[in-house]
Amino acid sequence: MLNLVHLASFVRLHETGSFTLAAEQLGVGQSTVTHHIQRLEQSLGRQLIDRTTHRVKLTTEGEALLSYARGMLDLNGKVMSMFGESRLRGRLRLGVSEDVVANRLTGILEDFIRLYPLVDLELTVALSASLYQMQDVGDLDLVLAKRHIGETHGRLLYREPLVWLARDPDLLQVEPGHPVPLIAFPTPSITRRVAQEVLDRAGLPWRIVCTCGSLAGLTAAARAGMGVLVQPRSMAPDGLREVAGDRLPVLEDVEFVLVARRGADTALTEALSSLIVQRIRPHGAP
Known part of the structure; x- marks a missing residue:
């Protein structure tokens, strides 16, 4: 056996x-x-x-x-x-940021439905800031998303740097008269805001050449050579290369957190949170 x-x-x-x-x-x-x-x-x-x-x-x-x-x-x-004695059942509304879904959510969901088949999971994918807004009005029970450095809400999972990504960084023109071409999520987007602020502080002009609410769409634009995309380093899509630090200013780190809604079913949120804590980390991390 x-x-x-x-x-x-x-x-x-x-x-x-x-x-x-x-x-x-x-x-x-x-x-x-x-x-x-x-x-x-x-x-x-x-x-x-x-x-x-x-x-x-x-x-x-x-x-x-x-x-x-x-x-x-x-x-x-x-x-x-x-x-079993602890038969979890009910509905759990989970909100996940777009980039996390594209990279590492499948295994977590496989484990969850195997362990808790009586729980109905309602999944919402959106920008981090939008997810927090939905949670504030009671539409989400648990949110897995990013936060700015210095913010304190949520349970910290890990921290990693944001990086500039492009199809061919060697062809990127960073000089007066050539605004940095940004490929970005629409507002409110944490990565978009970080990119714009760091370029403004460095005195570098920029322009948004492509906006899309889907990471797949942004990746397609970057692979087509339209401009640069900002993502956490471990989530860099295939076909894109990191722009060297001397070409563009260094971006700040970003933190990934879990935020449970006050008043949500604690047993349900903790069951899923424990799986996420076990499995969410940057790719290649020990």
């Missing part, structure tokens, strides 16, 4: 691509995850992890097991939620 704990380690190892990250997210030691994988391989009599590469990669047998492992964990979560 397959051990569900071993399967959980196997699935998390595949998702993170790292024994260290898998162990951290599961709340166990790295040696424990290694032991789980070894026991799983012994139970099946098959090698599941290709140990000839530096990065974790599944073998053909491991790929075949993956969907079954997820299905077994999903079924177990539904049964435990249905018959």
Whole structure:
């Protein structure tokens, strides 16, 4: 009989691509995850992890097991939620900033619906400032978004720098008579405001060449060479390169936070918050 704990380690190892990250997210030691994988391989009599590469990669047998492992964990979560003592149910309204959705929300939602299948999740994607406004009037229970350095609202998840991104930074003209071409979210946008303020302080002219409420749209414009885009460093889209620090002024850091609405169902918000705290961090962070 397959051990569900071993399967959980196997699935998390595949998702993170790292024994260290898998162990951290599961709340166990790295040696424990290694032991789980070894026991799983012994139970099946098959090698599941290709140990000839530096990065974790599944073998053909491991790929075949993956969907079954997820299905077994999903079924177990539904049964435990249905018959367990702490059966969470109800509606949870989650607001998430656009850039977080594009990068790391899928795994969190997979875990949440597996663990709490009786909870109806209502997801809203918008700019951080807009999400806070919606929460203020009672339309959102939990918000995962950015905040400016110096602000104190919410539970801090992590902090990282904003960077300038362009298709070909070497062709970017930063000189009098050539305003910096900005690709930005519409107002109110934290990254847009930071970019404009830092350019104003440096005395550099700028103009908005493309505005879009979707990160996919902004990325397409930047990949087309229309201008520069500001994003957290770990969320830099593929196909864009960071502009060197001597070309444009250094941008400030940004913080990612969780904000629960006062009066929201504490059990529901804490259940989702705990998953987010475990899994949200810059890509590549230890």
